[in-house]
Amino acid sequence: MRAPAESAALVLIVEDEFLIANDLGDILEAAGYQVLGLAESGAEARAIVAEARPSVVLLDIFLKGAETGIELAHWLNQQRIPFVFLSANLTDDVLAAAKVTEPYGFLNKPFRERDVLAALEIARYRHAHSQEAKLRQQQQTQMAVNEAIATLHDREQLCRAIATQVNQFVPINVLNLCLSQPEEQIFYWMLLRRTPQGTFERVRLPELLGPDTPAERLSMLAHPTAVELGERQGIFSGAAFETLSQEFSMARAIGETFGIQSMAFFPVVLQQRTFTSLQLGTTAAAGFTADDYAAISLIIPQIALALDNLLAYEELESRRQVKATELSVASAFRNGRDIAEIAPQVAAAISELLPLDLLSFYRVGRVLRHPSAMDATVGNLGGRFQLLPLEVIPQPESTEEAARLLDGLDSWLQRPLLNVGEAAAQARELNPVTRYYGNLLQLKSSMSVPIRLKDQPAIVLIVASKAAYAYTAKDLQLLQELAEQLAVALDNLLAYERIRLLSEQLEQEKTYLSEELKTSHNFEEIIGTSPALLAVLRGVGQVAPTDATVLLLGETGTGKELIARAVHNRSPRSARTMVKVNCAALPPQLMESELFGHEKGSYTGATERRIGKFELAHGSTLFLDEIGELPLELQAKLLRVLQEKEVERIGGKGPLRVNVRIIAATNRELAAEVAAGRFRADLYYRLNVFPLELPPLRTRPDDLLPLATYFLRKLSQKLGKPFTSIANASLQQIQHYAWPGNIRELENVLERAAILSAPPTLQLAAPLTPSAPARPEVKPMQDTMRDSILTALTQTNYRIRGPRGAAVLLGVKATTLEARMKKLGIPSRKETRTE
Numbered sequence: 001m002r003a004p005a006e007s008a009a010l011v012l013i014v015e016d017e018f019l020i021a022n023d024l025g026d027i028l029e030a031a032g033y034q035v036l037g038l039a040e041s042g043a044e045a046r047a048i049v050a051e052a053r054p055s056v057v058l059l060d061i062f063l064k065g066a067e068t069g070i071e072l073a074h075w076l077n078q079q080r081i082p083f084v085f086l087s088a089n090l091t092d093d094v095l096a097a098a099k100v101t102e103p104y105g106f107l108n109k110p111f112r113e114r115d116v117l118a119a120l121e122i123a124r125y126r127h128a129h130s131q132e133a134k135l136r137q138q139q140q141t142q143m144a145v146n147e148a149i150a151t152l153h154d155r156e157q158l159c160r161a162i163a164t165q166v167n168q169f170v171p172i173n174v175l176n177l178c179l180s181q182p183e184e185q186i187f188y189w190m191l192l193r194r195t196p197q198g199t200f201e202r203v204r205l206p207e208l209l210g211p212d213t214p215a216e217r218l219s220m221l222a223h224p225t226a227v228e229l230g231e232r233q234g235i236f237s238g239a240a241f242e243t244l245s246q247e248f249s250m251a252r253a254i255g256e257t258f259g260i261q262s263m264a265f266f267p268v269v270l271q272q273r274t275f276t277s278l279q280l281g282t283t284a285a286a287g288f289t290a291d292d293y294a295a296i297s298l299i300i301p302q303i304a305l306a307l308d309n310l311l312a313y314e315e316l317e318s319r320r321q322v323k324a325t326e327l328s329v330a331s332a333f334r335n336g337r338d339i340a341e342i343a344p345q346v347a348a349a350i351s352e353l354l355p356l357d358l359l360s361f362y363r364v365g366r367v368l369r370h371p372s373a374m375d376a377t378v379g380n381l382g383g384r385f386q387l388l389p390l391e392v393i394p395q396p397e398s399t400e401e402a403a404r405l406l407d408g409l410d411s412w413l414q415r416p417l418l419n420v421g422e423a424a425a426q427a428r429e430l431n432p433v434t435r436y437y438g439n440l441l442q443l444k445s446s447m448s449v450p451i452r453l454k455d456q457p458a459i460v461l462i463v464a465s466k467a468a469y470a471y472t473a474k475d476l477q478l479l480q481e482l483a484e485q486l487a488v489a490l491d492n493l494l495a496y497e498r499i500r501l502l503s504e505q506l507e508q509e510k511t512y513l514s515e516e517l518k519t520s521h522n523f524e525e526i527i528g529t530s531p532a533l534l535a536v537l538r539g540v541g542q543v544a545p546t547d548a549t550v551l552l553l554g555e556t557g558t559g560k561e562l563i564a565r566a567v568h569n570r571s572p573r574s575a576r577t578m579v580k581v582n583c584a585a586l587p588p589q590l591m592e593s594e595l596f597g598h599e600k601g602s603y604t605g606a607t608e609r610r611i612g613k614f615e616l617a618h619g620s621t622l623f624l625d626e627i628g629e630l631p632l633e634l635q636a637k638l639l640r641v642l643q644e645k646e647v648e649r650i651g652g653k654g655p656l657r658v659n660v661r662i663i664a665a666t667n668r669e670l671a672a673e674v675a676a677g678r679f680r681a682d683l684y685y686r687l688n689v690f691p692l693e694l695p696p697l698r699t700r701p702d703d704l705l706p707l708a709t710y711f712l713r714k715l716s717q718k719l720g721k722p723f724t725s726i727a728n729a730s731l732q733q734i735q736h737y738a739w740p741g742n743i744r745e746l747e748n749v750l751e752r753a754a755i756l757s758a759p760p761t762l763q764l765a766a767p768l769t770p771s772a773p774a775r776p777e778v779k780p781m782q783d784t785m786r787d788s789i790l791t792a793l794t795q796t797n798y799r800i801r802g803p804r805g806a807a808v809l810l811g812v813k814a815t816t817l818e819a820r821m822k823k824l825g826i827p828s829r830k831e832t833r834t835e
């Protein structure tokens, strides 16, 4: 009879009588069996089994040595290896003990070849059959487990169901499921413990470790290595559990907190690349057995399936959430007008998806005075996302610090950045902005994504969280996708902002122009025919059509502004209004903003964006009056603008090109100012391209009468008083006065007189005295004398002689005074008004 097995069945013979063993060996080999070995003792048998697993064992019940055949039979049973007892003269006791071991047959010595082979056949058949039954039972169990856990889509719920199922096979006290996806930097664990009621409840880190655990240990626990997670397997009891606890802090914590004595680790292989480990713990002193392990191993594939389903569901769910977030972000953009307005809504939408304590949009190329000048930084204040006020983000202490902060921003433009754990610490080290905000708001993780507009990195979107491992590589990818979606909306927004800026500019221009129209006469009328004035007017005619810078010099009131307007009105720029700035009118910082403009928030008090006069004068003429009064620091800035033909608003995001023609005026001796170091020589030379010197009125007496007549006509109209002439004496005074305030003084004197006089003859109310001499001036002796005599005569009511006469006041004899008056043509009596 030959062995029916296709593959040679391996038989182990355990028999201490060599001759019998040998005989049996011969019989088996002749029948086609392969004899795995002849063992004389239990120990030998175990050693052979450890090398190769026999299909069946022929086992002598009465083994000599430490271990009996029955003892070895128990062990074989545990190993699920079928065996047939070899026996002779069995007592009832031995038979009963042998039966307990569930042998697959008995062979009585001495045996016949036929009986041996038949017993082996039967044993092998029965074993195969019982395996099948077992398999069927296993399949049923697996299906039941599958049903219980496969469709659960909540991590905690699923883990609880797994624990309940496992607990049915093998009682457990804790279950810990760790799952890590190293590529996506995802890691989580879920620890459950059995309650006295037999249910399972979640244990969180603080409960596991106590509140005083150092952060370092927490992070170690939160991030176990791959070995701890996926590669460790088997039962850890006694000394092995001790060793495990030393190497794996989670096991130690579980042991300490819950009195766990033994743990069993099962690697779980999922479809995605993960390190997943199911870890069970028991408080039973005996610990888990090999049978326990085998039983639970059976349902590990079902657990894997359920976890695969869970991950797929989570993936789907997160995609759905991403879509929802994209929609809310898009709607924020549809309704908002600028980034600052939109940012809080964007933050709220993203916080549905990711942990978020700060969100910031940083616009590239902005010149930042301090980091809060980012376009929009939003924080979670009292549960609501709001723009962070300046108190929350104080300014850096020095401009150097601000500059260093700016340096850090550039790294954000290069590529998306994920800063968690080690990387976050490094980022704080390297990037001052991350450090600054990190310290300020206790942020521990951040991500940043550059957004490209028209193929250029234009805006950086930054999110940050106070949690240590808040973001994963997957989250970064998600933020990137979101950022790509934002690009178009941001582009539109910026275009909208540009348009708003332009219309703001137009609005300001309109306001300025209408004020200009109200305050000044646009069409100048220049009176006078004196050669000095005519020379100036010739110059005006020559320079006006060009774009050359004109420098108007002359005492106050000589008509510099009038001439500036004349230049502008005769220039190709005349269609636009000339813009005027009085450089002496404001303190330096306000003057800087007046000239160059400022952005909202660029300095304390800059509550609105303001367009500077340079920008306003784009395409026209800028008249810089009183240029000699401009503070030195602003002179440097002005020079730069004149050279570069570009201005930059205070706190602005970059220079703006301007096309402006400059006319500057001053009543100071600019050359002397340069020599005294009060005016920059380089600026002086840049302005002094085409100088025009306005002559003082006293050097052109010929113009006095025409001017007086011109003003009389204007005043008549203005006051509604029909003056036709000026009293002779008044005329004389006008002609003999030095007019330190020049034409403006003449105009003012006549206006005062016109108010006081009754038409048609205008009468000067009082003798002319210099109201505010522009500068110490040298007058001809004759003039000084005439002025003194007229003043003394006015004060004494034209009394010449006597103690209260003018001669005493002047310190001369009465006769001398009379002779002088005659010579100078001063009348000896006060003119009376002729009506």
Ligand SMILES: Nc1ncnc2c1ncn2[C@@H]1O[C@H](COP(=O)(O)OP(=O)(O)OP(=O)(O)O)[C@@H](O)[C@H]1O
Pocket (backbone or CB within 6 Å): 525, 526, 527, 528, 554, 555, 556, 557, 558, 559, 560, 561, 562, 563, 625, 666, 667, 743, 744, 747
């Ligand atoms: N030739 C002129 N004909 C008519 N009016 C004149 C003439 N020159 C000056 N005026 C008038 O005199 C007044 C003072 O002139 P303007 O303001 O141009 O002087 P200014 O040199 O710019 O003075 P300041 O240096 O004080 O600014 C103005 O009302 C101006 O219209």
